[in-house]
Amino acid sequence: PSHLDLAVIAGDGIGPEVVAEALQALHLAVRDEVRVSETHYRLGAEHYLESGEILDDATMDRLAQHQAILFGAIGGAPNDPRLAGGIIERGLLLKLRFAFDHYVNLRPSRILPGVTSPLAQPGDVDFVVVREGTEGPYVGNGGAIRVGTRHEIANEVSVNTAHGVERLVRFGFATAAARPAQKLTLVHKTNVLSHAGGLWSRTVDRIAKDYPQVAVDYLHVDAATIFMVTDPGRFDTIVTDNLFGDILTDLAAAISGGIGLAASGNINPDGAFPSMFEPVHGSAPDIAGRQLADPTAAILSAALLLEHLGHTEAAGRITTAVEADLADRGEARRSTSEIGTAIRHRITSL
Amino acid sequence: PSHLDLAVIAGDGIGPEVVAEALQALHLAVRDEVRVSETHYRLGAEHYLESGEILDDATMDRLAQHQAILFGAIGGAPNDPRLAGGIIERGLLLKLRFAFDHYVNLRPSRILPGVTSPLAQPGDVDFVVVREGTEGPYVGNGGAIRVGTRHEIANEVSVNTAHGVERLVRFGFATAAARPAQKLTLVHKTNVLSHAGGLWSRTVDRIAKDYPQVAVDYLHVDAATIFMVTDPGRFDTIVTDNLFGDILTDLAAAISGGIGLAASGNINPDGAFPSMFEPVHGSAPDIAGRQLADPTAAILSAALLLEHLGHTEAAGRITTAVEADLADRGEARRSTSEIGTAIRHRITSL
Numbered sequence: 001p002s003h004l005d006l007a008v009i010a011g012d013g014i015g016p017e018v019v020a021e022a023l024q025a026l027h028l029a030v031r032d033e034v035r036v037s038e039t040h041y042r043l044g045a046e047h048y049l050e051s052g053e054i055l056d057d058a059t060m061d062r063l064a065q066h067q068a069i070l071f072g073a074i075g076g077a078p079n080d081p082r083l084a085g086g087i088i089e090r091g092l093l094l095k096l097r098f099a100f101d102h103y104v105n106l107r108p109s110r111i112l113p114g115v116t117s118p119l120a121q122p123g124d125v126d127f128v129v130v131r132e133g134t135e136g137p138y139v140g141n142g143g144a145i146r147v148g149t150r151h152e153i154a155n156e157v158s159v160n161t162a163h164g165v166e167r168l169v170r171f172g173f174a175t176a177a178a179r180p181a182q183k184l185t186l187v188h189k190t191n192v193l194s195h196a197g198g199l200w201s202r203t204v205d206r207i208a209k210d211y212p213q214v215a216v217d218y219l220h221v222d223a224a225t226i227f228m229v230t231d232p233g234r235f236d237t238i239v240t241d242n243l244f245g246d247i248l249t250d251l252a253a254a255i256s257g258g259i260g261l262a263a264s265g266n267i268n269p270d271g272a273f274p275s276m277f278e279p280v281h282g283s284a285p286d287i288a289g290r291q292l293a294d295p296t297a298a299i300l301s302a303a304l305l306l307e308h309l310g311h312t313e314a315a316g317r318i319t320t321a322v323e324a325d326l327a328d329r330g331e332a333r334r335s336t337s338e339i340g341t342a343i344r345h346r347i348t349s350l
Numbered sequence: 351p352s353h354l355d356l357a358v359i360a361g362d363g364i365g366p367e368v369v370a371e372a373l374q375a376l377h378l379a380v381r382d383e384v385r386v387s388e389t390h391y392r393l394g395a396e397h398y399l400e401s402g403e404i405l406d407d408a409t410m411d412r413l414a415q416h417q418a419i420l421f422g423a424i425g426g427a428p429n430d431p432r433l434a435g436g437i438i439e440r441g442l443l444l445k446l447r448f449a450f451d452h453y454v455n456l457r458p459s460r461i462l463p464g465v466t467s468p469l470a471q472p473g474d475v476d477f478v479v480v481r482e483g484t485e486g487p488y489v490g491n492g493g494a495i496r497v498g499t500r501h502e503i504a505n506e507v508s509v510n511t512a513h514g515v516e517r518l519v520r521f522g523f524a525t526a527a528a529r530p531a532q533k534l535t536l537v538h539k540t541n542v543l544s545h546a547g548g549l550w551s552r553t554v555d556r557i558a559k560d561y562p563q564v565a566v567d568y569l570h571v572d573a574a575t576i577f578m579v580t581d582p583g584r585f586d587t588i589v590t591d592n593l594f595g596d597i598l599t600d601l602a603a604a605i606s607g608g609i610g611l612a613a614s615g616n617i618n619p620d621g622a623f624p625s626m627f628e629p630v631h632g633s634a635p636d637i638a639g640r641q642l643a644d645p646t647a648a649i650l651s652a653a654l655l656l657e658h659l660g661h662t663e664a665a666g667r668i669t670t671a672v673e674a675d676l677a678d679r680g681e682a683r684r685s686t687s688e689i690g691t692a693i694r695h696r697i698t699s700l
């Protein structure tokens with residue numbers, strides 16, 4: 001059997017609960033085709049408050065040795081002043097995305113049979129957001145002067161490079177070309193952010209020439225939110241920047257069955273660094289430890305991980321099992337582990 | 351009777367059609383209490399393509415003399431290369447917002463009786479977005495080097511000042527305090543944009559002390575889009591920056607009956623410059639000139655204009671008439687002028 005050497009960052013809040021289910025599903029799904037070893041890293045807000053460490057260089061080096069990272073969720077109590085300013089998000093999650101050059105943040109959205117959305121029917125929604133992960137307003141290139149005075153000025157700089165935009169857009173076109181609908185929508189705000197918008201539009205126009213079979217269109221981000229609600233079926237492959245992608249993918253989750261089902265991959269397509277897979281949802285400290293979280297998004301993230309590493313059959317077993325579970329889910333409220341167990345039964349009997 | 355000296359910028363696409371209905375409603379609504387004079391300014395993409403002028407200083411000076419501006423919509427064909435980079439949006443609409451210091455961009459959302467939303471019932475949604483209008487990523491403080499080469503770098507700077515944030519937040523609290531629910535939600539992305547986010551959060555915390563009766567909470571912009579879909583009733587007064595406000599208000603329109611109903615005011619509360627009222631929708635060149643646009647958003651914008659200038663009764667007549675029309679609207683498709691006429695009949699018979 002081949003070997004899969006996994007790093008696991010379960011994190012805070014509901015992270016450990018949902019990751020536990022995801023790992024069990026993954027182990028079952030690979031059967032005896034893959035030998036999985038997992039190394040757990042205790043990182044997150046809780047760890048920081050105990051140790052004063054967020055993510056040191058030695059840990060980074062060790063994480064870099066694994067083939068992939070399964071990530072739960074991080075973040076403590078929203079009003080804890082010791083965690084203000086996104087210190088954990090920026091020092092841990094974003095640090096990993098940037099250091100491991102996760103320039104593709106891949107977030108598929110589908111309304112699966114059995115899932116009720118107020119806005120569309122199963123089958124109507126099937127798109128993927130290809131969100132840039134290493135540039136834009138996320139680069140931490142901001143600053144403030146005269147902080148706390150009447151003369152404070154706080155700036156945030158969105159940095160966009162030809163290198164960064166081109167590789168993301170190329171990935172977007174390759175993604176679109178491999179999908180049945182073969183349609184790519186650039187989402188930006190070119191009428192206001194004209195410099196960044198110019199770079200993004202020109203790059204899409206140029207690379208479109210290499211993909212004559214892909215239909216291309218453009219939406220301003222504000223208009224894109226309207227279509228998400230009124231006509232989500234119009235989307236196939238959305239290519240967008242880091243911040244717009246953040247906003248659109250939460251909205252996409254909301255319209256296609258909820259944030260409990262949305263999986264994502266932070267991908268380094270070159271393979272120089274391990275890619276990282278995580279549910280789109282956060283650590284939800286308010287419901288943590290009570291078996292209330294839906295582990296489906298984490299379980300589907302494990303499927304994306306397996307798929308990314310070429311374990312296509314194992315990945316398929318997880319998605320098939322999740323789809324079967326969703327189709328039968330009904331209205332009854334189940335606990336985190338009940339959902340995990342039900343999905344495992346399906347994986348076993350496949 | 352008092353006098354109302356109005357500037358009108360009908361603009362492009364459906365702008366002139368909807369503004370025509372709004373003006374007729376306004377004239378009827380003021381009865382003989384207010385003498386209205388209107389001066390039309392031909393501005394927009396069409397005017398620019400004919401004349402090469404977007405908005406010159408002499409026109410700015412003349413516009414500044416009016417008491418208020420009624421604005422339709424601007425923008426030409428989306429793919430016209432002569433209009434790329436938002437040249438009209440930035441040179442006309444944003445220029446006016448900045449030059450006339452429209453620091454409050456006020457956008458109310460309600461699901462009115464008779465309006466069907468897939469997501470909520472009439473009465474469930476009743477909030478107002480207090481969007482900053484003169485700062486943030488809209489300041490035009492970006493640039494690019496090595497444009498068109500493999501080494502292009504395009505930056506966009508979001509500028510946030512204590513002065514700008516404080517006056518907006520104060521307006522937000524005053525707005526919340528005057529509403530029955532007395533609740534203010536700051537929307538930002540403090541976990542990523544920590545400098546700007548810090549200024550916004552600290553400002554809200556400080557000014558909250560002057561409004562102990564107002565309940566305050568905070569949401570990241572991505573989470574806010576989820577609640578817009580799953581629980582829009584949780585919102586009362588949303589205070590947010592220029593870009594997040596742009597995105598959220600289109601989404602808010604989508605969930606509360608559509609962009610055809612969403613009115614807005616670009617307000618200079620100090621009164622040093624004329625405030626400007628406009629439907630949230632764009633110029634929709636694809637349906638222009640065919641009497642397909644819903645003039646309700648423009649008509650409600652005229653009501654906001656009257657309200658702002660203290661003509662409360664006249665404003666109330668318009669909203670009452672629109673509410674009555676919506677309640678009876680049914681499924682039949684009516685033309686722009688049919689809707690305008692129906693609302694005018696209601697205004698007359700009040």
Ligand SMILES: CC(C)[C@H](C(=O)O)[C@@H](O)C(=O)O
Nearest residue numbers: 089090093246280541542572
């Ligand atoms: C936690 C936060 C920094 C993160 C982001 O903004 O990217 C999250 O919202 C996400 O979408 O993965």
Ligand SMILES: CC(C)[C@H](C(=O)O)[C@@H](O)C(=O)O
Nearest residue numbers: 191192222439440443596630
């Ligand atoms: C046309 C555009 C510049 C404008 C904005 O982004 O503010 C519009 O979307 C709006 O919301 O009024």
